[in-house]
Amino acid sequence: MRDDLQMIWLVARRELRDQFRDWRILTPLTILTLAFPLLMNEVAKQAVAYINQYGGNLIVDRLVPFSILIIGFFPITISLVVALESFVGEKERGTIEPLLSSPLENWHLYLGKLLVGIFTPLIAGYTSVIFYIIIVSRQHIHMPGVSVFVQLFMLTTAHAILMVSAAIVISVQSTTVRAANLLASFIVVPVAIMMQGESALLFWGNDQVLWLAVAAVLVMASLLIRVGIAHFQREYLLGREFDTLNLQWVLKTFWNRFKGEARTLEGWYRFEVWSAMRQLTVPFFVIIIVAVVGYLASYEWATVNVPGMLSNATPKDVSAIVKNVGQSAGIAQVGQHLSAFHIFVNNLRATFIVFLGGMVSFSVIGVLAFLLNVGLVGGVLGIFKLMGYSPVLLFIAGLLPHGIFEIPALMIASAIVLRIGAVLVTPQLGKSMGQMALELLADWAKIFIGLVVPLLAIAAVVEAYITPTILASVLK
Numbered sequence: 292m293r294d295d296l297q298m299i300w301l302v303a304r305r306e307l308r309d310q311f312r313d314w315r316i317l318t319p320l321t322i323l324t325l326a327f328p329l330l331m332n333e334v335a336k337q338a339v340a341y342i343n344q345y346g347g348n349l350i351v352d353r354l355v356p357f358s359i360l361i362i363g364f365f366p367i368t369i370s371l372v373v374a375l376e377s378f379v380g381e382k383e384r385g386t387i388e389p390l391l392s393s394p395l396e397n398w399h400l401y402l403g404k405l406l407v408g409i410f411t412p413l414i415a416g417y418t419s420v421i422f423y424i425i426i427v428s429r430q431h432i433h434m435p436g437v438s439v440f441v442q443l444f445m446l447t448t449a450h451a452i453l454m455v456s457a458a459i460v461i462s463v464q465s466t467t468v469r470a471a472n473l474l475a476s477f478i479v480v481p482v483a484i485m486m487q488g489e490s491a492l493l494f495w496g497n498d499q500v501l502w503l504a505v506a507a508v509l510v511m512a513s514l515l516i517r518v519g520i521a522h523f524q525r526e527y528l529l530g531r532e533f534d535t536l537n538l539q540w541v542l543k544t545f546w547n548r549f550k551g552e553a554r555t556l557e558g559w560y561r562f563e564v565w566s567a568m569r570q571l572t573v574p575f576f577v578i579i580i581v582a583v584v585g586y587l588a589s590y591e592w593a594t595v596n597v598p599g600m601l602s603n604a605t606p607k608d609v610s611a612i613v614k615n616v617g618q619s620a621g622i623a624q625v626g627q628h629l630s631a632f633h634i635f636v637n638n639l640r641a642t643f644i645v646f647l648g649g650m651v652s653f654s655v656i657g658v659l660a661f662l663l664n665v666g667l668v669g670g671v672l673g674i675f676k677l678m679g680y681s682p683v684l685l686f687i688a689g690l691l692p693h694g695i696f697e698i699p700a701l702m703i704a705s706a707i708v709l710r711i712g713a714v715l716v717t718p719q720l721g722k723s724m725g726q727m728a729l730e731l732l733a734d735w736a737k738i739f740i741g742l743v744v745p746l747l748a749i750a751a752v753v754e755a756y757i758t759p760t761i762l763a764s765v766l767k
Contacts, residue, residue: 298395302403303410310373310411324366324415328423331358355427356435356443356493362423363447364486366415367454368479374408374458375471383468401459401523405516408455416447439493442501446489449508454478456515463523464724481651507655514653517716522724544726548733564741567707567734574706574713581658582665582702589666590682593673635751638697642704642743646735649705654712661705688765692758697750700743707735 310316335354381387390400420443428434457478458471465471485508492501551566553559641664649657668690672682711731715724 295396295399298399299403299406302390302395302400303406306377306404306407307410310407316373320366320370320411320415323369324419325422327365328362328419328426331362331423332426355432356439357490358427359420359423359440359443360446360486360490360493363416363420363443364450364482366419367412367447367451370412370415371454371458371475371478372472373411374404374455375462375475376468377404377408377459378462379465379471380462380468382466397523398520401463401520405455405459405519408459409452412451412455413448416451417444420444420447442505445505446501446508449505449512450482450486453508453512453515454482456512456519460515460519460522463519507659511652511655514655514712514716518653518724521716541729544729545733545736548730549736560741564737567737568703568742570734571703571706571710571738574709575702577709578658578661578702578706581662585662585665586669589669590673593670594676597670597674598677631751631755634754635748638700638747638751639744642701642739642747645701645705646708646739649708649712652712653715654709657705657708657712661701664701684765685762688762689758692761693750693754696746696753700746700750703738703746704743707738711735 335358378387381390424434458475461471461474461478465474489501489504492504549563550559551563553561553563641660645657645660647657648660649655672686675685676682711734714731715727
């Protein structure tokens with residue numbers, strides 16, 4: 292272990308020496324790190340003064356945590372260029388051959404570059420945040436508590452690790468520095484969108500959920516590190532000079548995986564779809580555990596916390612809330628007039644959200660989206676229990692008739708997304724990352740078209756025309 296750490300430090304020390312002797316990196320980074328807190332402080336004061344003169348009554352104290360979050364993020368985006376050119380930049384300069392010919396392991400090289408890539412943004416982000424705190428503390432503004440500061444520094448750290456991990460992966464997979472810099476938008480933009488949700492949590496003062504956001508970002512960052520190590524091959528860096536977009540190869544690879552050896556529709560279901568389903572045994576078991584835990588937790592939360600939240604609400608307000616949330620959870624309503632097509636499109640959208648969220652986060656956001664759907668069911672049934680209805684009877688009459696088709700469809704769609712994330716972070720000999728992604732996408736298309744879509748269509752018809760009748764007869 293000690294020898295491995297020495298090898299990693301050898302690579303990291305080389306990177307640090309190269310960075311700290313290059314004034315073209317240090318000078319703009321230092322100026323921006325120290326100038327941006329001053330600019331942010333002035334912009335915040337002007338914004339508060341402008342809004343308050345029209346009766347907005349915006350308190351500057353509430354902007355301090357938000358400003359710290361933005362200030363910590365800005366230097367990370369600037370210093371991200373160091374991580375983006377960590378491998379591809381050395382390849383263009385012709386200095387990577389001696390490094391790759393050394394007796395170092397692949398993961399020694401990768402972690403050495405990664406540590407330096409994280410170190411520079413973190414130092415810049417921490418320096419900028421501390422400088423801003425010093426400025427604000429001299430203006431007699433009420434500062435947030437210690438726990439909020441800890442969360443903000445943890446978020447800054449998590450953002451740096453996540454963005455640098457993604458930048459290193461891009462640097463390994465790119466052939467030119469120009470291509471790597473262009474791909475950086477796929478790092479900065481998603482993280483900026485994610486920060487909008489974190490900013491809302493800061494303004495609402497929801498500390499518990501903010502800790503979950505920190506944990507989710509760190510999980511995605513660790514998965515990105517795992518992806519980078521799993522797909523890092525020094526021969527791949529030396530043997531590839533230029534990437535071309537070969538649409539014929541993309542379509543052929545996808546179609547061969549999707550169609551397989553089947554010649555008929557029956558054979559496709561028997562061999563290809565069934566073969567893809569057999570690979571979901573473990574992911575499906577994990578999804579079942581997530582569903583049970585999510586349902587029980589939301590049901591318990593609703594029965595304990597909802598009475599206090601709705602103590603001042605009128606019966607009409609409670610009925611509207613239950614109706615809207617119940618439709619989102621898939622629980623049928625007596626006398627509902629939703630068409631089967633509308634229900635089918637809504638359920639199809641939910642499965643696409645699970646898929647898209649899983650693809651951009653190695654299954655993390657996809658599983659969270661599935662957990663949200665399950666949590667809605669438990670929460671609504673808990674509210675109905677408070678209203679005097681039997682949750683078991685309501686589940687059997689209002690959810691089970693169409694749920695025997697809809698729930699398995701959603702669980703299968705979530706399980707294939709979970710498998711995609713697990714396979715992407717696992718080394719696959721003889722296959723590039725692009726080929727693996729195409730094959731996994733084809734497996735998802737098999738199951739989605741062959742099983743999920745038909746099950747959702749049947750569930751929509753049952754929910755629109757059969758379940759309301761059963762529910763009305765039971766509640767009568």
